[in-house]
Amino acid sequence: MSFNSFEYLFFLPVVFILYWKLRSYSQQNFFLLAANYFFYGWFSVKFLLLIFFCSYADFLLGLRIYENKKYRKLFLSLSIVMNLGLLFIFKYYNFFIQNSVELLGYFHLKPDLLLLNIIQPIGLSFFTFQTMGYNIDIYHGKLKPTKNVIVFLNFTSFFPQMFAGPIERGNDLIPQFERKRIFDYELAADGMRQILYGLFKKMVIADKLAVNVNYIFLNYRSLSSAELLLGGIFFYIQIYCDFSGYSDIAIGTGKLLGIKLSTNFRTPFFSKTPREAWSRWNMTLTAWFRDYVYMPMLYKNRSSTLWRIFCTLVLLMLIGFWHGPNWTFIVFGLLNGLYFIPHIISKRNTGLRRKLLYIRQQPALSGVSIFLLFLLGSVTTVFFRSPDVTSAINYIRRLFGLNIGEPPLFLLKLTPLLIIFLAWEWFQRQNDFQFNVTSFGKPIRIGLYYLVAFLILLFGIFVDQTFIYFHF
Template sequence: MLFNSIDFVLFLPVFFAAYWLVQPLKLKWQNLIVLTFSYLFYSWWDIRFTSLIILSTIIDYAVGLQLQRTNTPSTRKLLLGISMAANLGMLGFFKYYNFFVDSFADAFSYFGMEFSGSTLDIVLPVGISFYTFQTMSYTIDVYRRQLEPTRDFIAFAAFVSFFPQLVAGPIERASNLLPQMLKRRYFDYAKSTEGIRLILWGLFKKIAISDALAPSVNHIFENYGSMSAGTLVLGAVFFAFQIYGDFSGYSDIARGLAKLLGFELMLNFNLPYFSRNIAEFWRRWHISLSTWFRDYLYIPLGGSRVDKNKAIRNVFIVFLVSGFWHGANWTFLAWGGIHAMLFIPSFIIGTNRKHLSEHKPVTAWMMAPADFGKVLLTFAWVCIAWIFFRAPSIGIAGDYIYQIFTFSGGDVLSLNPYDNQPFGFEVVLLILFVFIEYGMSIQKINLYSSRVWARTCVDVALILAIILSIPIDSAQSFIYFQF
């Protein structure tokens, strides 16, 4: 079920009414409503995949209780291993089985040998990368004695399957979301109003920005061989904002829906394209995933506490795993590797720890030339990496970039039209969007102004933009559903 679909428009009011009608009863009834509707929401794609969430929930709930009952190190490690094997085993089978079979076959054929392994017709369960990481964080935190396991199975199952962020994040930690499941929630008008505005802003980014750019992005990447360098650059920029509008839009909608229910989810994006270096970009982009890998992979590997060479190794591992987390394709590994190579120089000289505050690059409309240059350079590198992320193969990504820098597709300044229409609308749309985001980054534009007339104007403008941008045929899926 998509947030931007008619199905969800009908689903949400029914859930919302049931959720708040049972509020005067015991807390378990409210959590049971969350759990029931979350399973219904997920089953809308394929009811068979709901069994995977249930299985993961049962395993980690039981492991958590057993970890509390024993202090024997070997037993605790065994219990943690069971949880990791179950969760990563399901993720690996459904997401990476065919990738490894094909890769082995290619490697053997390269040396003139044959590999007889056969691929399977496997459908990737929606959001499996998100909810497996979410439930694993619970088991790991209990194992580390950083979190007390819960005996409330309904609350735990609702935490694992919480539908606003179930299929595309943010990846919530048990330490943040689970305690909220164990407390009674009361309707808060101010929080609900803020939630509705977050939902509108998220829908605007998804429908009016991301979906509006998608046809042009598809056209440019599918016909890159006949495109000029200028058009290819434009395609990379368009994709950067397409995936940002799509993914951050989903996160905003998820956070808004959670507020309607009395929950607070973590901020997952913080204006990443105004970053001044790659390290800052990763403190602003997909924050729930980058902090997950920091706490559960980078630090256990030794982090930066080890010698420099091992620390650089740890950085590479984290970025490569992050790339592989996104999908079973060498392009995602290349994307992660590029970010690692961009990050390492900053890590070596120590500038990766700059800009740790609220990530506000400027405080006035006129950006300092040095900051402006850093933002542009960082964005350019990010766009080059996005080409690998979007391309179907490393070879095509390499050809795409080669054509940009050799101008082999024609005049660098020419822009090839899309269906005999110039890209003017998309360019104007992006300029307006960047202007708004820039104003938000320096706190000169407030979409949630305290003045009633200003809030009303913003709300009406967003609603009109969303309605005018809704596709006639069908709702467009979110890009990160495939991960």
Template sequence: MLFNSLDFAIFLPIVFILYWFVFGKNLRAQNILLVLASYLFYGWWDWRFLFLILFSTVVDYGVGLALQREQRQARRKLFLLVSIVVNIGLLGFFKYYNFFLDSFVDAFSLFGSSFTVNRLHVILPVGISFYTFQTLSYTIDVYRRKMQPTRDFVAFTAFVSFFPQLVAGPIERATNLLPQFFKKRTFHRDQAVIGIKQIVWGLFKKLVIADNCAQYANEIFNNYESYSSLTLVLGVVYFTFQVYGDFSGYSDIAIGTARLFNFRLSVNFRYPFFSRSMAEFWRRWHITLMSWFRDYVYIPLGGSRHGKLLQARNVLIVFVLCGLWHGASWNFVVWGLLYGFFFMPSIFRTVNIHSFKNVTPRSLPSLRAFFEMSLVFAGIAFGLVFFRTPTLADAFAYLGKIAEFSVYQGMLGIYRYAFEMLPLLLLLLWWEWYNRNKEFPLFSAKPEYLRTGLVILFIVCLGNFEELKQFFYFKF
């Protein structure tokens, strides 16, 4: 079930009314309703996915209780290993089996040996990368004694399957989200209004920014041989904003939807295009994923405790894993490595993660700040070529075509796209810059109803409603 679908527009009010006005005085009934609603929401794609998420839930629920009862460290490590093997094993099978199988065959072909293997035709369960990391955070934190495991299976199931953030995040930590299922929740009109406004803002970024940019980016990337260097650069810009509008828009809708039920989810994006270094960018983009890798991979590897060279190694490992998390392709491995190398300068100098606040109260950034933001944007956009193209050969061919510095080829067929979308993208950047110290832009601007109505008018007038487009990150 898509957030931008008629199905969800019917589903959400029904769940909301039942949650507050039928079961509003019974916490357990509310949690049961959330489980049933979440399983309906998830099973809308394919009912077979429900068995997978239920199996993962049962395993980690049992591991958590076993870790609480067991005091012997060797046994506790064994229980944790069970959780890791089951979760990563399922993720690896559904997402990476064919990738590693093909890589194995290709490796042997380099030495003159050739043989055929049977590839499996498996359906990638929607959101498996997200809820796998979410349940792993629970067992790891219980193992580390950072939290007590829950004995309430309903609450734990609701935590794993909570429908607003189930399929594309934010990746919630058990220490943040799970306790909220045990607190009495009462309806607050102000929170509901904030949630609706955040949903509206997320739909604006999805329907107006992402879907329209996708239309142009797809045209350019799918026919890159026919266009000029300038047009290909434009395609990269459109794809960069497509990914941002799509994914941050999903996060806004998820956070806003959770607010309707009096839950607070983690912020996943903090105006990343105003970052002045790669280190700052990755503290503002997909925050919950990068913080997960920081706490459960980077720090256990040693973090920055053993010198710059080992720190650089740890950063590269994290980015390669981050690339593989996104997809089973060498494109994603190269994408991760590339961003890892882009990150290297930040290791050897101090980075202020709140640097865009340094230019306030200026209405515009300083020339230096603008140059640094542009450099970071260019690096991110350059790497996204590997993210968008189907093969490494296509990625290098696309970049090679840009390097030709041709201007006029194909421009008659594509120039109008700049005039249709670029002013809207500049408007988005200006609006985010104007509200850069707020959690999201619709919180602060006045008058309240006028600004929300204006955004809704933009959605109705400029939204891409030609076909129902699923969110880009559902494939991960």
């Protein structure tokens, strides 16, 4: 069941009411676990069993890593191999096989390698990263493992964030399951606001844009540069609204149940540098890679600028590849990594650093850099959306071919809505989420609730639109 489905509309109130009727934290946890597994089982009972067994194995391994000092490295390796193995089999195996066959083809070899005809369990990339992070933290002594298996299973399967994050850390989430949750009116109200705004972003903006984006990317060969540019911009906004909309609903649902999840987006469109943009986009994933991949790599030779550039490129390419087994994601990551290079060089170049600092401090110049970075992001996401690298290159080549063509009137119809949306996001940029209207007077606040609710009812897309990040 998806957050924007009617099934969820019935599921959530039932869970909410029953959950808050329970007296002790253990009852709450048992019930929550049943709700989590029901939620996941709605998609696939078969994969639910897989998730359960892997979670249980990780739970046991976590305890062993903590207790058995001699073999803790072995147990950690087992946990990582199991989780990455799952990811490899379900997500990347066919990609490697196909590329190996292609590579061997250059040497006139035609190996008969088996391709797997399997589908990927939903949310696998998020689940495996969360459990791996848990065991790595135990290994480094940053986290004491929980001995309560129900708490741990809730940690790995908490339904609001199970499918598409935010990727939580054991230190943040587990303690919340280890104590009784007491209903907090303000927190729940805040959660409702966040859910409402998330639904608006997903159903009104992302899904409306999806129709145009699909059309443009399907017919890019016959469209003008202006249309292709709009296609890139629309997709950039679409994916932001889709994913941040999901995160808002997840975090809002968590708040309804008295659980605080991590912020995952902080108005990334208003970043002045690529580094800032990545620290505000899919924040929990970026932080995961930074802490568990980038920093350990970087510490091997921190003083070398070249090494830092190399580590950054690897980091961004891995983040790209995490999204899916396609070269488009790797190129997407690589390009984003390349955009970091001026920033890295400026660390050692005082002149350049001053210039960049000056740009950031001047309102007009920082406005220009926000705008240019937004355009750069829009063009780069063409790789994210295209089915293959060749199509993406052809798209971008045509985009820069300056074939102005006729004004894309049907596409421009959506522009006022998007401008209002971006202006609202700018206005709300300092908040944890962009519908924090508690400081407004009551009549305005209520008016805004109804405005957003009726925009969803009147213009939202209600059928056949899953969240993009479910595929990852």
